[in-house]
Amino acid sequence: MKLTQEIKQSLQKTQKVLSIQMDVHHINDFTKRFKKSIFSGSRWQLEQQNTKSIATTFEEPLPEDLQEFIKEKNCQILEKEVSVGYESMSYNDVLQQLLPKNVQAPQGYEIIGKIAHFNLAPEQLPYKYLIGQVLLDKNKHLQTVCNKLEKLHNVYRTPQLELLAGNNSYDAIVPEGGVRLFLNFEKVYWCTRLYSERERIIKYIKELANGKNIKVLDLFCGIGPFSLRIAKDLNAQCLANDLNPECFYYLKKNIVENKVQNQVTPLNMDAREVVLKIYNKEIDFDFNHVYMNLPVLAINFLDVFKGFTQKTGKVELPYIHVYGFAKGKDDQELIEQFSLRIVKGLPGFDKSQILRFHVLKNVTKMKKMCCLSFQLDKKSAESEFGLVEQEDGNNSDFEDDEKMEQNELIEDVVNKKVKID
Numbered sequence: 115m116k117l118t119q120e121i122k123q124s125l126q127k128t129q130k131v132l133s134i135q136m137d138v139h140h141i142n143d144f145t146k147r148f149k150k151s152i153f154s155g156s157r158w159q160l161e162q163q164n165t166k167s168i169a170t171t172f173e174e175p176l177p178e179d180l181q182e183f184i185k186e187k188n189c190q191i192l193e194k195e196v197s198v199g200y201e202s203m204s205y206n207d208v209l210q211q212l213l214p215k216n217v218q219a220p221q222g223y224e225i226i227g228k229i230a231h232f233n234l235a236p237e238q239l240p241y242k243y244l245i246g247q248v249l250l251d252k253n254k255h256l257q258t259v260c261n262k263l264e265k266l267h268n269v270y271r272t273p274q275l276e277l278l279a280g281n282n283s284y285d286a287i288v289p290e291g292g293v294r295l296f297l298n299f300e301k302v303y304w305c306t307r308l309y310s311e312r313e314r315i316i317k318y319i320k321e322l323a324n325g326k327n328i329k330v331l332d333l334f335c336g337i338g339p340f341s342l343r344i345a346k347d348l349n350a351q352c353l354a355n356d357l358n359p360e361c362f363y364y365l366k367k368n369i370v371e372n373k374v375q376n377q378v379t380p381l382n383m384d385a386r387e388v389v390l391k392i393y394n395k396e397i398d399f400d401f402n403h404v405y406m407n408l409p410v411l412a413i414n415f416l417d418v419f420k421g422f423t424q425k426t427g428k429v430e431l432p433y434i435h436v437y438g439f440a441k442g443k444d445d446q447e448l449i450e451q452f453s454l455r456i457v458k459g460l461p462g463f464d465k466s467q468i469l470r471f472h473v474l475k476n477v478t479k480m481k482k483m484c485c486l487s488f489q490l491d492k493k494s495a496e497s498e499f500g501l502v503e504q505e506d507g508n509n510s511d512f513e514d515d516e517k518m519e520q521n522e523l524i525e526d527v528v529n530k531k532v533k534i535d
């Protein structure tokens with residue numbers, strides 16, 4: 115269903131309203147106090163010399179504060195008829211009238227620059243273009259409204275978008291924590307909601323560093339929000355890597371736009387390859403923190419740090435901040451499961467080494483997205499280097515997690531990221 119001129123006209127009607135008439139000297143005071151109750155699109159009408167009236171949404175019985183105002187300022191109440199149409203109606207009013215009774219108008223969406231994206235429920239899909247157009251018309255700061263379709267098995271973690279209304283452009287500029295991030299929402303991974311998580315880890319790294327230089331290996335950096343922010347906030351040196359060539363394009367742009375060329379080095383390769391190249395001295399980068407933000411798979415990459423000391427000759431071991439999914443009814447059970455997976459790559463790992471454990475999101479009641487911070491253990495670091503053969507089950511894990519993550523995103527949006535009044 116599309117919003118046609120005929121549909122707009124079908125909303126046109128006249129409505130009886132209460133109009134308040136007053137001396138022009140009281141207009142400012144009235145507007146200040148009762149602005150919300152002025153009928154949308156209504157203008158002050160001259161009734162007699164120095165007397166004007168305005169249509170309102172008040173109904174009998176009138177609220178006490180209005181009654182007092184009327185008495186004090188000697189106002190008159192007039193019954194009037196106003197013409198109501200699409201232009202003067204709110205998003206909710208329009209959709210309430212146009213959608214069938216069993217279909218709710220979506221009450222939340224997420225904003226990325228001038229893009230709004232919904233995760234529409236199946237029953238809303240036949241009305242998706244209508245919903246998109248109404249949202250666009252009622253929010254002048256938006257240029258594009260899209261629906262995020264169910265994610266596919268997708269290494270780059272990019273969403274599948276369907277344009278509902280506005281420009282077919284997914285370019286955006288997002289300000290975050292003092293940096294400006296350029297991105298294309300269709301071509302790269304982006305999640306505005308990770309803002310506070312980045313904030314949390316940056317604070318924690320500051321605590322751990324205790325004044326020492328911070329050197330971060332950001333292995334799955336996307337368009338670089340974490341590296342850029344920690345470079346700016348904590349004067350850190352970062353090697354920022356992502357496999358997606360589109361991320362690499364925006365990462366380079368973001369580094370230049372935010373003037374951190376001397377602090378953030380961009381790379382475009384597989385994460386494991388980066389570490390191997392550091393070991394082989396093809397890449398010269400000394401690091402004391404590893405940031406691994408690819409929840410579906412990051413834990414599987416930990417094996418590359420087994421044999422770290424043998425490969426680098428270093429005894430000072432890096433801190434690792436790794437994201438992943440785990441199932442459990444409480445932190446203890448989640449940590450247990452998370453740890454079992456870490457041990458596969460780092461045989462010396464023991465849960466007593468965990469410095470911080472944090473649940474970011476509830477995917478389902480039992481399944482959570484978590485972040486775990488620990489210092490690489492001596493036993494794993496001093497073990498023989500040797501990559502762990504990845505199990506066949508990895509792919510099904512990937513899909514399972516992918517679906518769960520998608521469910522969670524839908525829950526999040528239903529929880530009204532941006533509320534529609």
Ligand SMILES: C[S@@+](CC[C@H](N)C(=O)[O-])C[C@H]1O[C@@H](n2cnc3c(N)ncnc32)[C@H](O)[C@@H]1O
Pocket residue numbers: 269270271302303304305308333334335336337338339340355356357358361383384385386407408409
């Ligand atoms: C969940 S996103 C995180 C992006 C970024 N940390 C952020 O907060 O915006 C994970 C990123 O990992 C990248 N990626 C997937 N597999 C990779 C690999 N084997 N090596 C390096 N990057 C990879 C994807 O392209 C994606 O941009």
